[in-house]
Amino acid sequence: MSEPEQEPQPDLEPVEQPALPPITFTAGGASEEIRQANLESVLPSPGYPTCAFIISDAIAKNSDTIVFDFSTQAVVVRFKIDGLWHQMPSLDRQTGDYMLASLKKLAGLNYRERRARQESTFGANFTDVDYKCRVVSQGIKTGERVALTIRQGSAREMTLEEMGMRPSMKEKLISLMNRDSGMVVVTTLPGDGLTSLWRSVLNTSDRFTRDVVMIHDESYFDDEFINIRTIKYDKTKGKTPVTDIQQVLLRQPDVLAFPEIPDGRVLDEYCDLATQHNKMVFTQLNAKHAMDGLFRLMLMKPTIEKLANAVTCVIYQRMIRLLCDQCKQGFQPNPAMLQRLGIPPGRVAMMYTHFQPRPEDAVDENGQPIEIQPCTKCNGLGYYGRAGMFELLEINDAIRQAMLKQPRVESMMHIAKENGHIPLRDEGIVLAAKGSTSVEELQRILKK
Numbered sequence: 001m002s003e004p005e006q007e008p009q010p011d012l013e014p015v016e017q018p019a020l021p022p023i024t025f026t027a028g029g030a031s032e033e034i035r036q037a038n039l040e041s042v043l044p045s046p047g048y049p050t051c052a053f054i055i056s057d058a059i060a061k062n063s064d065t066i067v068f069d070f071s072t073q074a075v076v077v078r079f080k081i082d083g084l085w086h087q088m089p090s091l092d093r094q095t096g097d098y099m100l101a102s103l104k105k106l107a108g109l110n111y112r113e114r115r116a117r118q119e120s121t122f123g124a125n126f127t128d129v130d131y132k133c134r135v136v137s138q139g140i141k142t143g144e145r146v147a148l149t150i151r152q153g154s155a156r157e158m159t160l161e162e163m164g165m166r167p168s169m170k171e172k173l174i175s176l177m178n179r180d181s182g183m184v185v186v187t188t189l190p191g192d193g194l195t196s197l198w199r200s201v202l203n204t205s206d207r208f209t210r211d212v213v214m215i216h217d218e219s220y221f222d223d224e225f226i227n228i229r230t231i232k233y234d235k236t237k238g239k240t241p242v243t244d245i246q247q248v249l250l251r252q253p254d255v256l257a258f259p260e261i262p263d264g265r266v267l268d269e270y271c272d273l274a275t276q277h278n279k280m281v282f283t284q285l286n287a288k289h290a291m292d293g294l295f296r297l298m299l300m301k302p303t304i305e306k307l308a309n310a311v312t313c314v315i316y317q318r319m320i321r322l323l324c325d326q327c328k329q330g331f332q333p334n335p336a337m338l339q340r341l342g343i344p345p346g347r348v349a350m351m352y353t354h355f356q357p358r359p360e361d362a363v364d365e366n367g368q369p370i371e372i373q374p375c376t377k378c379n380g381l382g383y384y385g386r387a388g389m390f391e392l393l394e395i396n397d398a399i400r401q402a403m404l405k406q407p408r409v410e411s412m413m414h415i416a417k418e419n420g421h422i423p424l425r426d427e428g429i430v431l432a433a434k435g436s437t438s439v440e441e442l443q444r445i446l447k448k
Helices: 032-042 048-060 093-106 167-177 194-204 245-249 264-275 290-299 304-310 335-341 397-405 409-418 424-433 439-446
Strands: 023-026 063-070 074-081 084-092 118-126 129-140 143-152 182-188 212-217 228-233 255-258 280-286 311-323 329-331 351-353 383-394
Touching: 023 032, 023 048, 032 093, 048 063, 048 084, 048 093, 048 118, 048 129, 048 143, 063 093, 074 093, 084 093, 093 129, 093 143, 167 182, 167 194, 167 311, 167 383, 182 194, 182 264, 182 290, 194 280, 194 311, 212 245, 255 264, 264 280, 264 304, 280 290, 290 304, 290 311, 290 383, 290 397, 290 409, 304 311, 304 397, 311 424, 311 439, 335 424, 351 439, 383 424, 397 409, 424 439
Parallel strands: 182 280, 182 311, 212 228, 212 255, 255 280
Antiparallel strands: 023 118, 063 074, 063 143, 074 084, 118 129, 129 143, 311 383, 329 351
């Protein structure tokens, strides 16, 4: 679809345009000359103001993803904020077309192409903070879908403690990861920060006294790690992570990291690396909880004896929204709530929930209705930012026997609890008791 033509404007009194937000862009392109040309073509375009307003509004609202859904008549706009989607004001189709042409030009893409998949990046600076923006566009049956992800360019990677892991759990995980051999499985729900957890776990491992190698397909996208060598394979040519593993082993690495598990046969190879070659193996997958992660490995139909002997632990994360510390409301929990949460009476005197206006807040001193202004920090959402709830499942002999003799999630979970395993729910209750999140948010997360 071609770039929308500008319609002739009738002679009208000039209308004062709102000031553009304090945002500047660095266009994408193969060379500095092309990048500069792309930027210069965008700045005077009719879609630039809309593009600038939407991206700056998303950053101000702490959104990391914008999705535009184009249909015949309109463009639906959604922001993803702290893991939840929020509907924003829609655009009419002409405004949306102008905006998209500017967005694609910024990314160095073909703005006339509306069907084939395109992907590229550009830079943004908003209130003196740099951001990296990635645009992915794809034609769909109803029109076109465009996703724009926003990542702070200068943000350093968070440590496990900064992500919310208790220090005692981190110490235990480090001791398990730094064994001479075994298998560490990293897992989350789909779309719940698996890449961030994977990177934090690998960065927490001993990368400076041990030789760590990560082996992944050429299509796997991730930023480089410090002190971790990378070896790529091409699965389109029939290669797997272990096709050339003997050549890798000649250099005697201590740790092998595999972001993908193609099938049970390859998983068997991972197990052999841990048990027969005395390597520490890291891998990852999606699951509902830590025990479900272990069970999903079993469902790949590897040799269960090999898996039971190899796996050391499963580290699981689920992201939960944090209450806005500027507007959260305290309340005294009743005995029934404390009992339901398993908190002893008298242990917690005050808990918190998101801001909920009282009837008296909606009127002035004369009883006249007034508009309640939203919190300036969270924009009235009641939550700001997220943290991880973590579950560390250590695989001991009792669980190994259950894998061989009672391979059911319920029975294996029961055995894990008998051996001191702390389930995800209990970790979340601690966060609610501390006032970091609400009981309502915890219930929402646990229902996933």
